[in-house]
Amino acid sequence: MKGIVFTEFLDLVESKFGLEMVDRIITQSTLNSNGAYTAIGTYKFSEMAELLTNLSLNTGIDVQELLLIYGEHFFTVLQESYGTMLRQYAGPIELLNAIENHIHVEVRKIYPEAELPSFEVLKKTDNSLIMIYKSDRAMYSFGLGLMRSAFRYFDKKATITYTKLKTDGTEVKFDIYLLDD
Structure with a gap:
């Protein structure tokens, strides 16, 4: 999955839920990238799935x-x-x-x-x-x-x-x- 999808997702999380939430979902996730993404990089979809799941658990908002x-x-x-x-x-x-x-x-x-x-x-x-x-x-x-x-x-x-x-x-x-x- 292209890095821009990750960088924009984390920007959205920060703007809607705050920087602390970004830190929390990254910390709660097991990420090969350690949560460090570049727009032009390529990362495993499993990382996005984990970030989404943790955001859902922390906010009570359904993944979909x-x-x-x-x-x-x-x-x-x-x-x-x-x-x-x-x-x-x-x-x-x-x-x-x-x-x-x-x-x-x-x-x-x-x-x-x-x-x-x-x-x-x-x-x-x-x-x-x-x-x-x-x-x-x-x-x-x-x-x-x-x-x-x-x-x-x-x-x-x-x-x-x-x-x-x-x-x-x-x-x-x-x-x-x-x-x-």
Whole structure:
């Protein structure tokens, strides 16, 4: 997992829960990196899972809810770093439709070793998108947070629902419907 995911996560934890919480979850975790991350480094997903679990235990907030909050936060990072790319899409449906065949292609050019989830579009219309998320990491709530933020970025409203196709969350169907303004 790319280091930027870790550095931004710890920034979020600090801004929402304080520096003491960052220290606490790092101390409570058994991390090969000792909690020292660089944005360009690569780290094991197990470290993120442990940090999330410890944050959940310390805050009483469910891991999936924490991932949702983190996904919403991470979109702001994407806006700052890749605003030009985001602006080339006419709206959120077009942006989400392009994840697999454009956005992830560009990410792999920058980070060839990145292990990204896959998104299979089942159906797309001007106002809706049905897609399947697949990842062994089961971070579908992170994806949901990114999706919600994409609609806010384009100043659009939508209903986004999901159905776990596998109970462990490694395969999830998203039904996305743009709402009339």
